[in-house]
Amino acid sequence: MPYGTSRPIYKTGFANPKKFFDNNIAGMIWKGANDRKARKYNYSYDAANRLTVANFGQYVGHAFSTSPVNYTVNNLAYDYNGNITKMYQYGLKSDGSSPLIDQLAYTYSSYSNKLLKVADAAAGTATENLGDFQDGTNTGNDYAYDVNGNLTQDLNKNISAISYNYLNLPSVIRVSGKGSIYYTYDAAGNKLRKVTIDSTVLPAVKTTTLYLGSSVYQNDTLQFFGTPEGRVRADGNTWVYDYMLKDHLGNTRMVITDDYNVASPILEATSYYPFGEQMKNIDLEASGSLHNKKWTFQKQEYNDDLGVDIDEFKYRMDDPQIGRFWQIDPLADDYEYNSPYAFSEDKVTSHIELDGLEATMPIPLSPIFNPGSAHGGNGMSNSDAIREFGNDVSKAASNLITTTTVILAIGYEKIKNLIDPPKPADMKPKVLHTEGESTSQKDDSKSQQGSGEGRGKNNRKPDSEAEGDHSVINDRGSTTFHKNDKNPKGWQEGERIDTKGKPHTNSDGTVVPTPHKHIPKQKDVIPLDPKKDPMPRSN
Known part of the structure; x- marks a missing residue:
């Protein structure tokens, strides 16, 4: 070091x-x-x-x-x-x-x-x-x-x-x-x-x-x-x-x-x-x-x-x-x-x-x-x-x-998050299922997991009940997940849009404000284009 x-x-x-x-x-x-x-x-x-x-x-x-x-x-x-x-x-x-x-x-x-x-x-x-x-x-x-x-x-x-x-x-x-x-x-x-x-x-x-x-x-x-x-x-x-x-x-x-x-x-x-x-x-x-x-x-x-x-x-x-x-x-x-x-x-x-x-x-x-x-x-x-x-x-x-x-000592017993209080039912994140010709939207409180401990966290997890490609939407943005049996978790993260949270600093030092869109398989982000990337809504 x-x-x-x-x-x-x-x-x-x-x-x-x-x-x-x-x-x-x-x-x-x-x-x-x-x-x-x-x-x-x-x-x-x-x-x-x-x-x-x-x-x-x-x-x-x-x-x-x-x-x-x-x-x-x-x-x-x-x-x-x-x-x-x-x-x-x-x-x-x-x-x-x-x-x-x-x-x-x-x-x-x-x-x-x-x-x-x-x-x-x-x-x-x-x-x-x-x-x-x-x-x-x-x-x-x-x-x-x-x-x-x-x-x-x-x-x-x-x-x-x-x-x-x-x-x-x-x-x-x-x-x-x-x-x-x-x-x-x-x-x-x-x-x-x-x-x-x-x-x-x-x-x-x-x-x-x-x-x-x-x-x-x-x-x-x-x-x-x-x-x-x-x-x-x-x-x-x-x-x-x-x-x-x-x-x-x-x-x-x-x-x-x-x-x-x-x-x-x-x-x-x-x-x-x-x-x-x-x-x-x-x-x-x-x-x-x-x-x-x-x-x-x-x-x-x-x-x-x-x-x-x-x-x-x-x-x-x-x-x-x-x-x-x-x-x-x-x-x-x-x-x-x-x-x-x-x-x-x-x-x-x-x-x-x-x-x-x-x-x-x-x-x-x-x-x-x-x-x-x-x-x-x-x-x-x-x-x-x-x-x-x-x-x-x-x-x-x-x-x-x-x-x-x-x-950073990594253990095996996950400590339950006691900071974020339960949200009212009308504020639960929505999961948008995109597999097939039709789409539907349903409440899924499980999708809150990974949405963030404390402040500035925009991580979202795939819906545990989804059977195919789908998007998880909450009040901080959206993430699309694709079915991938080769991935140990069964899912591959695709496009991710953050509408709230702190700015992101790219690998070249450029600071990109929020809202922004993450480039798949990369650590960098690009500014959100309102014409091409409509802001996700959770209700």
Whole structure:
């Protein structure tokens, strides 16, 4: 696995890994050349595929151990809507101990998804700068909301007021005793400018950040512009290339550079808790303009100005300390089964948030990046990019790259999907039988199988009662199946049309919007032609 690429395997250093048959990941192993220590997470889930335990281990001697280093997350519990009700996290302190640093209990408004307060029974980390949750107030409610369900107050972080624009994006964040942050967007919600006023010093310090495509300026000075594999920085009269190595979720694990004027080609090495909080005291963090804040957890910009500590997705702001969004999901009406504030449907090991809109599985174990955007898909792997950019980078990186291994343990007992609720009878998918001269349409609830666990799933299965060629139609599109006795399943998938869901990235990097049509026996899609391809209807 050179150059930090990820791939699924079936056996590894995990002791008796739990077997799953539902795309859940059994664990992860990673190792960085900054300290050359192998680390891992073993994962457990509830019956709704939500993470409940992430057992940490660092390789010591001849086995993985939680002593002296421990970043375990456990005791995760949820209500029926997927709101977190309890979470414990461990962390490494400056004295070398790894105590419980977060013992969180969440309180919600009655019959609501709105979080009112979080209490932390763990203490003694306020001066450690571990990035963990700090219980700023123990009287009354910590959080408040506007009429649109947007968070307007977080007293634990001393955020006294948050104002929003008509797109439900924050325009002003006011932090008591520290200052304010101002945002400017275009009509589509793309962030154009951020102005931070730091009032902790006199006179107050104003920092203006401009976002022009993939270029980022600070106080009118170009900081960098994005490339398919990282960024390019201006260094005097020359350009310096930095490369970001990512795991299967697109999290930046390591930043390396071809700048030979620095002490080490490794600029940064970062490890993450499951909900995106960065692990402190085992990371390597650059300073000044070398510090990567633009693309970190799931390729989003991390904002720690004035202590707000949020990941800024295009459509929503995420608080990784408590695993929740500030705003309601813009697509909440389509996913009534899930809390509109829950991050990635709590499937944080196998899914990514598509711009903060919906949880989706990433392009299988491949980096997804597009300069100037929170997502994309040029299809270029880390190894391809380094070969493309020349031997110098290859020499600098050959012994320095972090390796991430993702374990997909496949079992034999299929876990029943508890997330999608039963649909009313009039919303059942329809199966259109096309064998013979006549066609008929009938309800078939069995055809729901494979139609999608969670969001963005457009897979449809053949009708178990069909005797010949037929099409399965539901509210997300249609799939035609042809009788094929040579196929172990008895059917061969033909034309497939998706009318809902996320855009598709072809093998050449082209992003095709939905609706689109899949090319049989290929992985690519083509745009749907309304004249030739009428939209399938399920009623």
